[in-house]
Amino acid sequence: MIRFSPTGTVFRVWRRFSSWSANTMPITETITDTFRTNELDPMNHRKDHDGCFYSISQSVKKQLFTGGGLPKEYKELSETLNGLSIMVRKPAIELITYLNKTNFDAPVTRYVLYGKTGSGKSISLAHILHYGSNAGMVLVHVPWVPNWVRFPKGCTPSVIHPNMYDHPIESVEWLRHFSTQNGLLMQKLELKTTETYTWSKREMTAAGSPLSELIDLGMNRAKYATDCVAALLGELKKAAVSKRCRVLVVIDGFNAFFSPRSKVQREDKSIVLPTEFVLTDAFLSLTRNDWTNGAIVVSVDASALPLELRESPLPRYQLGKQGFEHLDPFIPIEVPNYSEKEFHSQIDYYIERNWLQQPKARTDRGRAELSFTSGNHPLSLMKLVAPY
């Protein structure tokens, strides 16, 4: 009788064996067990952890990823398979080594993850996010920029900045996401604003008031939320420069900021470019390298741009002239398809979770067939292996 263990993730930290029957003695597995690692802290992930899975606890997942950050299918799959496990891959390891070695007195370095759609950039960013939160950095995380550009829930002309556009609903959501990610840290750091922000004749935030007040104001007053976001980012920058905190900026789908089209239209049906959003301005000023004590990790994806511009996944093409000039000089890091080792460990993971149910798929021949038909492409493999 096959029963899935309801014990959840806690047990899997200690028990490396499949939980077909929860109460029996642990059986020695026939599959290689080398695809998991016990090292749960991303700060310690090194090259020899390449290809191994490490699990993220539910609390961490709730803290970091409730507002987004994991691709939808991956999140659903992790819920089906009873727990979030991320594979440690070379791009993430490379980034972690760079981040560990960074001289935080120098201007911020910018890293750009690029690769074909579905090769694992968002997951690598999630890994880095976990690293940042463990390293005690303030996380500024934008889960997927095209959501703001392509499907804005409501876009209003800005009051403070003429000719620019606000995203009230998205800003509120983002502030909520920010506070869930950094809640504890913010309480510990107790950052204060450095200047006064006047929202209207009656509302203002004085200098020296805690940042949490700014965030709360933004969450309650949707009208000023976007400007709150801009103010918050400015404050964080200044705080980082004055060494009060360290900031890690993680943005997924950065090239959407430079997209030639958006779904927002003015009254006369002309299209508003993403460069005319206040949010774009705020995040672009954050990603400039005129501040220190932080790091910026960004990903460019072909699916973030309209269909005509999806020819090549390489960073210069995806960023366009403006984007490249903004980010130059940056370190491009490629997120490739699976290597042999990574592929096999992914298959082992699926087998262990009993996701690959066909006995033929577990043989060498089956693995070779899977490797060939999916082309070692992570997203294709995930779709191929799904039973629906």
Place this chain on the structure above:
Amino acid sequence: MRPCDLRGTSVLLSVSVLFVQRAKRVCDDFRALDLRPSKSNNMRGNRRKTAYKKTPVHPPRSNKMPVDQDWPSVWPVARVFHPASVPLPLHQGWVEPGITPPGKFANAELMKIPNFLHLTPPAIQRQCEALKKFCTEWPKELDTDEKIDHHFPLQITTSDYLHSSPTIRDARARIVTLQVKLSTLNLNSHAKDKLLRLVKERYDPVTDILTLVAERCPLRKQNIDYAMYLLNVLVSESWKTEPWENEKSEADMEKYVWEGSQSQRTLQQLLERMPNKAPDLPEVIKQYSVNVTRFHNEGEDTENVNAYKESVIKLLGLNA
């Protein structure tokens, strides 16, 4: 009835013969009535048609041809196959296996197909010999392609068209193609850039050849003159500098230039703010600039991107 034959016979017989002869002469006064004229009589109307005396046809000439005769004299021009003049035992035609195909006489198929009996090797040799006195020799000094390109950089191509029709005119014969390599024109960078902008897709960067096609005039000579004129005008215009050319901005640049670019400016600003610089800074900067230029001018691919990555790492001192 021949009376001479009957001289040796008996008296009784001679009497009967005489009687018969007399009877015959009586019948010769009237013509015999032919109700159904048979064709053998050759009577058309009331007169006897003279039988057409066929002149005897000579045997074929090929029987008497000597083996070492001068064939080009026998068959000097292209001619429909004539079996009596060709001393070859030819057969042509599809038949069931085992049956001999039809011979060369009265064979329309052999007449239909084109034959090259007028172009045997001795005939061709004779014609070549005759044409040789009109040819001039290729100059010995022009033995390599480079020398030819050096002395004769301009190439003009025209086409002639043949038809089987009463007219020799063809509209396509007026088209003239002029090809020249830009390296032979000795242009400086400004002139070359301006020429390329004027000429657009007529220039092939792989072979460095500019192709001008002239077909707007009705005669070939006029088109040749026009093409030469066009080339002259292009070169002279590209050497001139107009006053509005000073307004060339970064967006008009045909290729990426490191000096004065945004990348250079950001790099300057960055270097000012970096606390610990890399030891061999000018070299690192140079490498970075080379990689960025390559990136932009040659198109992006993984190799370029990796080279760029290496140079940025060195620049930011992350390898340490």
Place this chain on the structure above:
Amino acid sequence: MLRLMAPSIASNVIVPQLRQFHASAVCCKLQSGRYKITPKRDRPLTYEMANPPYYIAHRKSWNSWDTTSLLDGQRAAETSVEDVFIHRFMTGTWHDLFCSEVIIKRQHNLIRIAGLIRQGLPARKMYFLIGYSEELLANWLQCPVKLELQTVENKETTIFKYI
């Protein structure tokens, strides 16, 4: 009982009088250039007649050679009309003497006409007719015309088989 005794006739159903369009099946029969077999099997056929049109370029050749059907060949329609005219003229001028089809070859602006002639005329008359045809055709078609005829004794020499 009564109901059972009365026979159930379908005649109370009214059959509608429909006018229907009768069409026979289409007779997709190829019949060009093919000769029917006679009961006595004595119909004479030349080689050309014996091979149906689908054997052109396989066992038969074309009767008219020119550049009109090549890529960018000019003047196809006028050339065909001229071919028909030449055919009629030749069969008319050489009455009952042609044993084969008229073969027309065009080279540049020269038209060469060939064919098999029965020896039904004395040679002098033939020479006259050759000159006459060449002169008049050249005048009408406005290009040099050359006749290259071959003579045969009688029609029997061109017969290939009897159908």
